[in-house]
Amino acid sequence: MAVSGRQTGRPTLEEVAARAGVGRGTVSRVINGSPRVSDRARAAVGQAIAELGYVPNRAARALAGARTDAIALVIPETESRLFAEPYFLDIIRGVSAELADADMQLLLTLIRSSKERQRFEQYLSAQRVDGVLLVSVHGDDPLPDLARELGVPAVLNGRRSAGERVAYVDSDNVGAGRSAVGHLTGRGRRRVATITGPLDMYVARCRLDGYRQGVEAAGLPADDRLVAAADFTEEGGRRAMRELLDRCPDLDGVFAASDVMAAGARGVLREAGRRIPDDVALIGVDDSAVARLMDPPLTSVRQPIEEMGRRMARALLQEITGPGPEPCRVVLPTELVVRDST
Amino acid sequence: MAVSGRQTGRPTLEEVAARAGVGRGTVSRVINGSPRVSDRARAAVGQAIAELGYVPNRAARALAGARTDAIALVIPETESRLFAEPYFLDIIRGVSAELADADMQLLLTLIRSSKERQRFEQYLSAQRVDGVLLVSVHGDDPLPDLARELGVPAVLNGRRSAGERVAYVDSDNVGAGRSAVGHLTGRGRRRVATITGPLDMYVARCRLDGYRQGVEAAGLPADDRLVAAADFTEEGGRRAMRELLDRCPDLDGVFAASDVMAAGARGVLREAGRRIPDDVALIGVDDSAVARLMDPPLTSVRQPIEEMGRRMARALLQEITGPGPEPCRVVLPTELVVRDST
DNA sequence: CTCTACTGTGGGAGCGCTCCCACGCCGCTT
DNA sequence: AAGCGGCGTGGGAGCGCTCCCACAGTAGAG
Numbered sequence A, B: 001m002a003v004s005g006r007q008t009g010r011p012t013l014e015e016v017a018a019r020a021g022v023g024r025g026t027v028s029r030v031i032n033g034s035p036r037v038s039d040r041a042r043a044a045v046g047q048a049i050a051e052l053g054y055v056p057n058r059a060a061r062a063l064a065g066a067r068t069d070a071i072a073l074v075i076p077e078t079e080s081r082l083f084a085e086p087y088f089l090d091i092i093r094g095v096s097a098e099l100a101d102a103d104m105q106l107l108l109t110l111i112r113s114s115k116e117r118q119r120f121e122q123y124l125s126a127q128r129v130d131g132v133l134l135v136s137v138h139g140d141d142p143l144p145d146l147a148r149e150l151g152v153p154a155v156l157n158g159r160r161s162a163g164e165r166v167a168y169v170d171s172d173n174v175g176a177g178r179s180a181v182g183h184l185t186g187r188g189r190r191r192v193a194t195i196t197g198p199l200d201m202y203v204a205r206c207r208l209d210g211y212r213q214g215v216e217a218a219g220l221p222a223d224d225r226l227v228a229a230a231d232f233t234e235e236g237g238r239r240a241m242r243e244l245l246d247r248c249p250d251l252d253g254v255f256a257a258s259d260v261m262a263a264g265a266r267g268v269l270r271e272a273g274r275r276i277p278d279d280v281a282l283i284g285v286d287d288s289a290v291a292r293l294m295d296p297p298l299t300s301v302r303q304p305i306e307e308m309g310r311r312m313a314r315a316l317l318q319e320i321t322g323p324g325p326e327p328c329r330v331v332l333p334t335e336l337v338v339r340d341s342t
Numbered sequence C: 001c002t003c004t005a006c007t008g009t010g011g012g013a014g015c016g017c018t019c020c021c022a023c024g025c026c027g028c029t030t
Numbered sequence D: 001a002a003g004c005g006g007c008g009t010g011g012g013a014g015c016g017c018t019c020c021c022a023c024a025g026t027a028g029a030g
Helices: A013-020 A024-031 A039-052 A058-064 A077-082 A086-102 A114-125 A143-150 A173-186 A202-217 A234-247 A259-271 A289-293 A305-321 B013-020 B024-031 B039-052 B058-064 B077-082 B086-102 B114-125 B143-150 B173-186 B202-217 B234-247 B259-271 B289-293 B305-321
Strands: A070-076 A105-111 A131-135 A154-157 A168-171 A192-196 A227-229 A253-256 A281-285 A299-302 A329-332 A335-337 B070-076 B105-111 B131-135 B154-157 B168-171 B192-196 B227-229 B253-256 B281-285 B299-302 B329-332 B335-337
Touching: A013 A024, A013 A039, A024 A039, A058 B058, A070 A077, A070 A086, A070 A114, A070 A305, A077 A105, A086 A105, A086 A131, A086 A305, A086 B086, A086 B105, A105 A114, A105 B086, A114 A143, A131 A143, A131 A305, A143 A154, A154 A305, A168 A173, A168 A305, A173 A192, A173 A202, A173 A253, A173 A281, A173 A299, A173 A335, A192 A202, A192 A234, A192 A259, A227 A234, A234 A253, A234 A259, A253 A259, A259 A281, A259 A289, A259 B289, A289 B259, A289 B289, A305 A329, B013 B024, B013 B039, B024 B039, B070 B077, B070 B086, B070 B114, B070 B305, B077 B105, B086 B105, B086 B131, B086 B305, B105 B114, B114 B143, B131 B143, B131 B305, B143 B154, B154 B305, B168 B173, B168 B305, B173 B192, B173 B202, B173 B253, B173 B281, B173 B299, B173 B335, B192 B202, B192 B234, B192 B259, B227 B234, B234 B253, B234 B259, B253 B259, B259 B281, B259 B289, B305 B329
Parallel strands: A070 A105, A070 A131, A131 A154, A154 A168, A168 A329, A192 A227, A192 A253, A253 A281, A281 A299, B070 B105, B070 B131, B131 B154, B154 B168, B168 B329, B192 B227, B192 B253, B253 B281, B281 B299
Antiparallel strands: A105 B105, A299 A335, B299 B335
C-alpha cells in the first residue's frame, strides 16, 4: 500500500501519449489548451490523464519552456515591522486567491538583510520566477527598477512617489486623510492635529496631504504646529502625541496615520486626562484588529487590503501573459469605519 | 546597458566549465561542495563563476536531480481565521530565516476550499516540493498522513493529538495553562474560571488540562461550572464570559485560552461593572499586539512563535537530507508576560 | 482534376543540470 | 620492476517537458 519512495514512477507525458494512442505533441497541446487538437484526440488524452493520474512535472516544464509558473511576493523586513502585521496576511490572502485560479505558485520572500537582498537579486536575474510582487513603499527602493531592467514583470503595492513608473496597486491615501479629517470636522472639531508616518514614504506624505485638504475644505486655518511626524510605531505615536499636546493644548481631534500610532496616542491622551472622544476625538487608518479591540473602539479608515492583493496578482498575471503598453495603475478607494473614538 | 529580454543568455554550467578549463562534472562537483575536487580546479571554477556571474538553473537541477530546493508552508484558511493573525507572520518569519541559510525556497499555500485542498494534494503527490510544513491543529486533518504515505517529509506546527506520529514542533500548552492559573492563584484569586478553545483541537484541550492542573496545584476545588468552551474568537469569548458570569457571579479570575477571547471577555466584564484587575483578574495566551494595546494591558502567556517556525524548518531540512528513525518532537516552553490585567 | 491552403498530428532536438561510468595518473606495495 | 588501489577528472546519458518542423489528410479554388 505504501508508496515505495521519493522516486516512485509518476506517469510522464510520454506514457499518457502511449495510452491515449497519440503522440507527445498532441498530449502537450491538450494540456496547454491549444485549439489545434481534434475533439477525438482531446477526449482520448483527457481520459488517459484521468486514468493515470497524470500531473505534469513543473521542473521539466520550466526547463523546456521559458516560464516557471511561479511568482515571488517580496516583503522587506523593514516594512513588515512598520505596518500592522495583519496587513501582509491580507495581502497574501488576496494574492493567493487570485493565483490559485491561475495555477501559479506563490513564493514568499522576506528580505531582512543585505545578504538576503543580494540573494534575491540573484534570483531575479536568474529568471527563476515569472514575475514579482513588491511591497515597496520607500522612495529609494531599487528593487522595482532592477526588475524592470531585467525584464521581469513587477507590480508594486504602493507607490514610491507620485511619478511611479512601475505598475502598482495602491489605496487612495490622500482620500483617506481627507475623509478622516472631514469626519472629525463634521463632528464639530476645530483644532484637528495629525500624526504622520515617516515622510520619506509616499504613503505618509499622501495621508498628510489628505489631512491638509480636509482642514482646508472645512475652512479651518492651516497650522503646522498641528502636524507631528512619527514612524508608524506605537512608541512613535506616543512621542508625537506628547509633542502635539505640548504645542497645542487646545486640540480637539487627532488623525493618526495608522491604528498603531493611534493606540500610542490614546495612551498619552489618557495620561493627560483627556477623555476620548469627549475632549479629543481620535481616528486611525487600517481598521485593524487593534482598532476594533481598543478602548474605546477606534474609528478608522479601512483600506481594501485583500482586494489590493487580488488586483496586484491579476495585474501581474496579465503583464506576464501579454505585457501591455501601459503599466497598471490602480488606486482603490478607502472607507470610513466609525466607532466610539470620534 | 539594458538587458535585452527574458531569454537573455544566462551563463550555463557548460560555459563555466569551458572558461575554467575543466569538465562539466568538475564544475558540478564544486557547486555541490563535493570533496573530490583538487584545490586548483576548485579555484579555477570559483573564479569562472564569479567572472560570469553564474547562477545555477533551478529547473534543470530539479529535473536532473531528485529535489526541488523548495518546501511548502501550508495554512488552512480555517486556522488562519481562528488564530490571531500575527501568529502566522511570526511563523513565516522563523521559517523564512532558517530556509534562507539553506538556500531553499518557501512556497506559501493557503487552503481555503476543498478544490484548493485537492490541488495541493496533487502537488504533494507530484513531488513538487522536498517537504511540507503544516499548520495543523484539527484532530481530523488528513494532510499529514497523506504526506507520510507519499513519502514527503512533513513537520507539523502543533499536534493533532497526544499520540501524534508525524514530526511536530509545538509549544507547551499544558504548561501555559498551568502557569497562567498559578499566576492568578499566586495573586490570591480563589475562583478562577477558564474560557477554552474548541475542544476538538488538541491545543485547546491542553490548555484546559493545564488550567485544571493549576487549580489542583493551588489546592482549590475543581468546579466544572468555571469552565466555558468557546472557539478562539472575540465573539466566542464574549459569549463564554457571559455564561461564566451567569453561573458563577463570584469568580475573581479568568484564564482565556487566547488574547482575542480575553478581549471579548474584557468587554463583557466591563459591561457587568467588574473592574479589571480589581474585581476580576484576566489573563490570555499569545502575547499578541492585542494584549499590549488592550485596556488595561493584558497579562498573557507568550509562545515563542518565531522560534517554532525556525525549529520546524530546521527539523524539516534535517528530515529531507537524512530521514532519521525518530521523527522530531519538540515542545517549546512558554513565558508569562505580566501586565496590568492581573 | 490539379494546385494550393489549411488543420491535425508525430516526433526530433534541445533546455541545463546531475548521476555515474570510465579513464588517466599518482604513490604505494610485493 | 610490474602490479595495485585510489583520487581527480571528463563526458555520455537522461530527467520530462516544449518548441517547431515536417508530413499526412481534407477541402476549397482554379
